[in-house]
Amino acid sequence: xxxxxxxxxxxxxxxxxxxxxxxxxxxxxxxxxxxxxxxxxxxxxxxxxxxxxxxxxxxxxxxxxxxxxxxxxxxxxxxxxxxxxxxxxxxxxxxxxxxxxxxxxxxxxxxxxxxxxxxxxxxxxxxxxxxxxxxxxxxxxxxxxxxxxxxxxxxxxxxxxxxxxxxxxxxxxxxxxxxxxxxxxxxxxxxxxxxxxxxxxxxxxxxxxxxxxxxxxxxxxxxxxxxxxxxxxxxx
Numbered sequence: 001x002x003x004x005x006x007x008x009x010x011x012x013x014x015x016x017x018x019x020x021x022x023x024x025x026x027x028x029x030x031x032x033x034x035x036x037x038x039x040x041x042x043x044x045x046x047x048x049x050x051x052x053x054x055x056x057x058x059x060x061x062x063x064x065x066x067x068x069x070x071x072x073x074x075x076x077x078x079x080x081x082x083x084x085x086x087x088x089x090x091x092x093x094x095x096x097x098x099x100x101x102x103x104x105x106x107x108x109x110x111x112x113x114x115x116x117x118x119x120x121x122x123x124x125x126x127x128x129x130x131x132x133x134x135x136x137x138x139x140x141x142x143x144x145x146x147x148x149x150x151x152x153x154x155x156x157x158x159x160x161x162x163x164x165x166x167x168x169x170x171x172x173x174x175x176x177x178x179x180x181x182x183x184x185x186x187x188x189x190x191x192x193x194x195x196x197x198x199x200x201x202x203x204x205x206x207x208x209x210x211x212x213x214x215x216x217x218x219x220x221x222x223x224x225x226x227x228x229x230x231x232x233x234x235x236x
Contacts, residue, residue, distance in 0.1 A: 002171065002172050002232055003118065003164075003167075003170040004119070004164055004171045005113050005118070005120075006121070006171065006172070006173040006174065007119060007121050007122070007173075007174045008122065008174065008180070008181045009130065009133065010176075011103075011176040012174060012197075013102060013103065013137060013139060014100045014102050014106075017197060023064070023091055027046065028042065028043075031076060031084075034076040034079050035076055045071055046075075049074070050063075050064065050067040058150050058151075062092065062126050064095075065088060065091070068091075069085055069088055072084065096129055099136070100133050100137050102137060104221070105221065105222035106222040109222040109225040110142050112225075112226035113174075113226055114143075119144060120145045120164070121145070121147065122149065123147070123148055124180065125148070130148045131148065134148075145164075147160055152181065154184050156184075157185055167189075168185070168189035168190040171191065172190060172193060172229060172232055173190060174192075175195070186215050190215070191216075192216045192217070193216075193217050194218045195219050195221065195222070
């Protein structure tokens with residue numbers, strides 16, 4: 001039987017990526033005063049800048065807006081105005097204050113799992129913003145622990161499991177990202193429940209997971225999470 005179940009935060013418990021997608025559209029609108037934003041290279045160049053800055057800025061809105069400003073200067077060949085850069089900053093401020101909207105049925109799903117297992121929230125991103133989202137979610141009381149990490153990799157999951165005194169084979173992770181939520185856990189010997197979100201950041205699409213892995217289940221929504229956990233319990 002599983003001893004610990006982890007849940008991702010963004011786009012697993014609450015909506016997140018949609019706000020980034022909307023910000024990308026607004027970024028295009030801002031830059032349209034200087035360049036042809038219908039050119040696909042604009043989005044590609046922004047993504048390239050974001051990826052190159054991850055090691056410096058980490059994940060989240062603050063790193064995103066710094067990358068947007070850098071990309072805007074590069075793409076417009078330094079022609080973007082101070083007013084244009086200010087609009088990008090205001091865009092980030094709006095994102096940092098957006099409401100936290102839970103996915104349908106997620107509270108009931110987390111409660112059902114928490115009734116049988118210890119659960120931990122493992123989310124990555126900017127500490128201050130993630131803390132605010134966790135507090136606004138209304139789910140804090142259900143988790144034994146909240147972990148906000150800079151990266152979701154083998155080392156981060158190993159540390160959490162070690163501190164809980166749980167072997168990877170007794171741990172399952174629930175999340176929307178195969179790259180961040182599932183692949184590292186399965187590599188350690190754990191179990192994964194993939195609940196796809198309708199939009200995914202391009203960076204998170206890069207992974208080596210197969211949908212047919214024997215320690216992976218894919219569910220269509222929150223209502224199927226508890227039964228997926230139960231199936232793992234019966235199979236362990």
